[in-house]
Amino acid sequence: MEEFTDADMPLLYNLDQDPSEQFNLADKNVQKVNEMMNIVNLHIEKTKIKHSLIDSIAPAYQAIYNEYFNELNE
Numbered sequence: 001m002e003e004f005t006d007a008d009m010p011l012l013y014n015l016d017q018d019p020s021e022q023f024n025l026a027d028k029n030v031q032k033v034n035e036m037m038n039i040v041n042l043h044i045e046k047t048k049i050k051h052s053l054i055d056s057i058a059p060a061y062q063a064i065y066n067e068y069f070n071e072l073n074e
Helices: 030-046 053-072
Strands: none
Touching: none
16 A cells, blocks of 8 residues: 655545546645635534543543552562
8 A cells, every 4th residue: 555645645536537546636626625625624623522531530540550550569
């Protein structure tokens, strides 16, 4: 599988005509790329990030682990 770099971005393909994604059309379709990037950025801005439960649980587990580890090393 080919790796892409930042220099390759953005990537835009016509999958009906180029299903193997050989021809990047981004440079020829700057307006379309900009429209799509605006949609993506708007979605990211509106997406609410929910805090993970692990953030609230982890300190308790860390305390128990520390206790256990200290007992093992005594």
